[in-house]
Amino acid sequence: MREGKQSDQCEPFAALTSSVAMPPLKDLEREFSEVDYNFQQFCASHGILSVEDFLVHDLNVLVAFAEQHPTSKELKQGITRILSIIDNHHQPWLNGMKLLEDALQNKHVLSTGCEGIDLLLQGGLREGQLTELVGPSSSGKTQICLEAASNVADKYMGAVMFLDTCNSFSPRRIACFLTRGVSPSSKEDKKRSLERVMSNIFIYSVFDIFALLGVLQQLECKWRSQVYTRDNQVKLLIIDSISSLITPILGGNGANGRSLMISAGLLLKKLAHEHSLSVLVTNHMVGGEGGALKPALGESWKSVPHVRILLSCDRGGNNLYYASLLKHPTVASGQAVRFMIEE
Structure with a gap:
């Protein structure tokens, strides 16, 4: 696109x-x-x-x-x-009553299609919020992004923007999610469903932080100039992975890099709030002190997302994954679920 x-x-x-x-x-x-x-x-x-x-x-x-x-x-x-x-x-101060009215009247919950994640989030991804999936390689981050993209484009009839930073978008995986449980006799229905969903997912290839800011700027300008209804509104913006764009600029003293990182985060939250869409980003893990893994974007980023979910996989190779809630504005942190991602 x-x-x-x-x-x-x-x-x-x-x-x-x-x-x-x-x-x-x-x-x-x-x-x-x-x-x-x-x-x-x-x-x-x-x-x-x-x-x-x-x-x-x-x-x-x-x-x-x-x-x-x-x-x-x-x-x-x-x-x-x-x-x-x-x-x-800077954004103006808002009083609590306006924020409550906005949350109750304008923001909806979008199911990811993954029962475990939806259970953890009490329904799914909330519009107006930035949700982060953080975890090591092969912990299910991209799979959840793809399943959420297919489910939102299918069930909610809204557009999904997928900003692909590492060639992770897989049309075949989307097709697999859509055809689960579909009988062989309904091939024509399956084809129509796949075409409808795929036409609602728009993919950008973005390979550095400046390109990301440029794309977000273009999207905001486009969205501000259009009149949306609930049927044609962009509902989900996915960046997989945002950490691969930001970690290269965090070297040295990191001042300029951190500034760009926070700028990107604040812009994503602004877009989520003003256009009532859900933003889903992924963040990989890096080695810390003593070899322990830690989120790649560090302490400065930690306060940016509204919701943080830590993912890990069962080492038994049985498609079993774990998700624990690190941060949520309305749900107690520390809760965890076990779920499967079907092949």
Whole structure:
């Protein structure tokens, strides 16, 4: 599925105020006179080329340098303008009553098609929330994503966006999920069902964090420009795996990488909330101290998902898996289930 060029309403500053992706300073010059060529050159001399760079820069040091400059007044006005842009970018405070009304009236639960996961989540994936599946290789993360994609596209008649970061999407696996329990005599019905479901699943290949932010930006612009009904709305956004996009940028001191990671997480949560869709991402495990496994995205990411599920597999090779709840806004953590993924 390919997306065309963003519409005018999604150009630099509109994009800035509506998502976490932040443009180069030069793209703001036409909107704000303070961000002129002189200001851009001053910032560039300190390694600041975008609004996002301000988030990981020591502003006290920057202001000190600006005060030594012949045009210090104008430079400090530019710094103030960028800070105001960042401040306006944050979501407004919401009172508890509005959040409760939103949860009761607008957000629904989507079954994943996997009984064990649905049982653990008291029904399935909730619209408006970011759910994370974390676990080692072969723990069932991708299988659950594929089963959820097929079930939502089939049972809820809504579109599913599958952002594939490691060539994990398998049309044959989707077909297997759909044809379980279908009798041989209903081949024509099976074919029609498969065509309908497959036409509701859209796959993007995304191989780095910048491509991810770009795709999410395009999707948001498209969704904001369309009027949805419950029958044609995108209901599920899957990223398998988000950790493979983010871990390459977390090296060194990690400041810029962590900033991009949090930006991606906040944008996903914003999309989930504003467009009433469920977001499902996977996170692999890496070796920690003493050889113990830990989630690849570390402590900074831990607070981003609304829901975290730890997956593992039975080493007996009998298609038996385990899921335990690490975090959930309404269900007590620590609960666990055992389930099977059929071949």
